[in-house]
Amino acid sequence: MSRVLLVDDDVELCEMLSEYLQPEGFKVDSVNDGEAGAKKAIAGDYDIVVLDVMLPLLSGIEVLRAIRMNSRVPVLMLSARQDDVDRIVGLEMGADDYLPKPCNPRELVARVRAILRRTHADSADTQRNKNSLESVHAGALIITPASRQAVYKDKTLSLTSTEYNLLEALMKNAGKVVAKEYLSETVLGRRLTLYDRSIEMHISKLRRKIDPDNLDLPIKTIRGAGYQLIIESVG
Numbered sequence: 537m538s539r540v541l542l543v544d545d546d547v548e549l550c551e552m553l554s555e556y557l558q559p560e561g562f563k564v565d566s567v568n569d570g571e572a573g574a575k576k577a578i579a580g581d582y583d584i585v586v587l588d589v590m591l592p593l594l595s596g597i598e599v600l601r602a603i604r605m606n607s608r609v610p611v612l613m614l615s616a617r618q619d620d621v622d623r624i625v626g627l628e629m630g631a632d633d634y635l636p637k638p639c640n641p642r643e644l645v646a647r648v649r650a651i652l653r654r655t656h657a658d659s660a661d662t663q664r665n666k667n668s669l670e671s672v673h674a675g676a677l678i679i680t681p682a683s684r685q686a687v688y689k690d691k692t693l694s695l696t697s698t699e700y701n702l703l704e705a706l707m708k709n710a711g712k713v714v715a716k717e718y719l720s721e722t723v724l725g726r727r728l729t730l731y732d733r734s735i736e737m738h739i740s741k742l743r744r745k746i747d748p749d750n751l752d753l754p755i756k757t758i759r760g761a762g763y764q765l766i767i768e769s770v771g
Contacts, residue, residue, distance in 0.1 A: 540564045541576055590617075616637040620733070654724075689747075716736075
């Protein structure tokens with residue numbers, strides 16, 4: 537049974553979501569302020585954290601920052617605000633996905649399941665490859681599936697699970713144009729919708745981690761089509 541931590545100051549919403557999630561096979565805990573949420577997320581053995589942006593004591597963004605300093609637990613962000621700022625900041629800081637409020641409980645369950653499927657698949661892949669030292673090379677980029685480690689020009693990259701999966705998908709198709717629709721379904725586990733810019737946000741963060749001084753390489757945007765990993769010459 538997957539364990540979910542809800543962090544939201546709306547007590548009634550937490551109760552409603554708990555009542556919806558539990559029959560779906562989830563064990564749910566909830567807290568109603570950011571300080572308690574950060575402590576439980578870091579100390580608790582949770583499979584996923586559902587985190588609201590607007591919280592007392594610590595904001596959701598501050599909670600996310602604290603989590604990412606200590607844990608790679610998947611985080612689904614919620615926000616009632618209509619602008620893109622919270623979503624962009626959350627994704628750039630390592631959130632795995634974002635859902636606007638008010639949200640349909642069925643969609644919340646679907647998003648949680650999609651994130652957990654990716655997480656469990658990652659764990660299964662690591663287990664299958666644990667005795668393998670084989671790495672995948674694309675120019676100056678190297679990934680090692682056994683450890684889910686990425687290196688660029690001898691620099692080890694600190695990637696979230698989503699960022700690593702995105703890079704791996706691009707590297708497996710190095711030199712080819714990869715559609716955003718494919719990346720959304722493969723990496724985020726959902727179909728791309730008209731105004732969904734999650735892939736763009738993850739690509740932007742990934743580029744800055746790879747080479748902040750040259751954002752056009754090695755991941756090139758192909759307007760109207762998708763992204764292409766350019767194989768740079770080494771040496």
